[in-house]
Amino acid sequence: MFSRSSAAMADSGVPEDDELMYIPYWRFKGVRYACHTRGMTHKFLDLSALALEESFSNLPFSLGFRSQALPLKQITPKTRGRFLRPADAKTVLGRTQQSRSRIQEKSASGFTEDIGETRSLIYSPFYAKDGVLVDAILNRPTGSVPESDQDLQSLPVCRPEKQTVFVPGLCPACGWDLEGSRDSLVLVCRNCHSLWKARDRHLARIRFACARPGHDTDVMVPFWKISARISAFSLSSYADLVRLGNLPRALKPEWENKSLFFWAPAFKIRPRIFLRLATQLTACQPDPALEKKIGTQKHVPVTLPAAEAVQSIRILLAGLSKPLNDHLPALSQMQIEPVHAMLVYLAFEEQHHDYVHPGIQAAINRNVLALSSNL
Numbered sequence: 001m002f003s004r005s006s007a008a009m010a011d012s013g014v015p016e017d018d019e020l021m022y023i024p025y026w027r028f029k030g031v032r033y034a035c036h037t038r039g040m041t042h043k044f045l046d047l048s049a050l051a052l053e054e055s056f057s058n059l060p061f062s063l064g065f066r067s068q069a070l071p072l073k074q075i076t077p078k079t080r081g082r083f084l085r086p087a088d089a090k091t092v093l094g095r096t097q098q099s100r101s102r103i104q105e106k107s108a109s110g111f112t113e114d115i116g117e118t119r120s121l122i123y124s125p126f127y128a129k130d131g132v133l134v135d136a137i138l139n140r141p142t143g144s145v146p147e148s149d150q151d152l153q154s155l156p157v158c159r160p161e162k163q164t165v166f167v168p169g170l171c172p173a174c175g176w177d178l179e180g181s182r183d184s185l186v187l188v189c190r191n192c193h194s195l196w197k198a199r200d201r202h203l204a205r206i207r208f209a210c211a212r213p214g215h216d217t218d219v220m221v222p223f224w225k226i227s228a229r230i231s232a233f234s235l236s237s238y239a240d241l242v243r244l245g246n247l248p249r250a251l252k253p254e255w256e257n258k259s260l261f262f263w264a265p266a267f268k269i270r271p272r273i274f275l276r277l278a279t280q281l282t283a284c285q286p287d288p289a290l291e292k293k294i295g296t297q298k299h300v301p302v303t304l305p306a307a308e309a310v311q312s313i314r315i316l317l318a319g320l321s322k323p324l325n326d327h328l329p330a331l332s333q334m335q336i337e338p339v340h341a342m343l344v345y346l347a348f349e350e351q352h353h354d355y356v357h358p359g360i361q362a363a364i365n366r367n368v369l370a371l372s373s374n375l
C-alpha cells in the first residue's frame, strides 16, 4: 500500500491559487470479490472519504465520481494554496461505512474480500466568498454555513509535498543505480543481485528467488509464494488441496506430508486473470530450481504487496473448491494466519501475444499486463 498526494484541478474563473483552500480526501482503489452459492463475482472499487477528524455539513463526504473523472496534478512546492492537514487513513477508514474492514461480510452463504487496495490522498479545492464556501471545481457554493466555515479556517494546515518521502535510487549495498518503474513496489539492483523496497525513510532488502531462465528473451514474472496456517479447515498438505479441489490426479502417499504453498501474482492484473493464475499455480505447486541471481532478462514490476496476496488466499481456495457450495461455510469462517511469504520470479517465454509458462500451462496476455498498472 502506498500513498501519493495530488490535487483536483480547479475550474477556470475561480480566484487566484493563494486564496484556494484544499480539502483532503482519502481514495481507496481495489477489487471486491464476492463469493456466494451462485459462484464468484467481482467489481472494481474506487471510493473516497473526507479526510478530516470531524465531518462538516457543507463539505461533500466523498468525491463521488470526481476522483475518476477529473484530471489530477501532482502537488509540488510550487503549488500554491492552503492545504488542510489530513486525518490518519485508519481513522477515516474506521469511520466510513463505505470502507469497512477488508472482509466485508462473512456468513455460511458467502463472503466478500477486497484485494489490491491502493491508498492515495486527493485534495479538492474550495474557496470562501462572502461567508460562503464555494466548490472551486464546479465554481458553485456548497452551502452557507458560516460557523462551520469558521471552524474550517482554524483547522491545522500542512504542505503535502513535504509529507512525501523520496528515497535515493541507489543500491544501499553497492551504490549501483536501482531499476524500477514508477508504480513498482520493489527496486532491483542488477549489480549485486538484490531487491529493495521503501520502508519509512530508507530502503529495506527483501527476500527473493528466481527460477533459472531458459533463454535471454524470457520474461521474469513475480509471484508471492506464501505459507499460512488455516484454521477450521483441514488444509496443511498438498494431499488436502487435491481432495478440496477434486484435482484430476491420483493421490500419492507422500503428498500427505508435502507442505502446501499458496501462490498469487505479485502484480496487479484483471481479476479473472489474477484468480486464474493464483489457482493454476497453487494447484501445480511449482518447485523449480531457484537462484538468488538477477539476470539480464526483463523483470515484470512488483505492484501487489505480500499482504494483499495473503488476502487472496480465501478467494483462490474458493476458486479451487469443488463443489464450491459444500465448502462455502468453512471458507467463510476460516482464519488465515500467514507464516512466511517470499517473492519468486518464474521464467515465462515471450511469445507473440502472450508470456507463456509451458510447465504450468499458464499464459498472460502481454497487452493486458501492460494496461494493468492503473488498476
Ligand SMILES: [Zn+2]
Residues within 6 Å of the ligand: 171, 172, 173, 174, 175, 176, 189, 190, 191, 192, 193, 194
Ligand atoms: Zn547493489
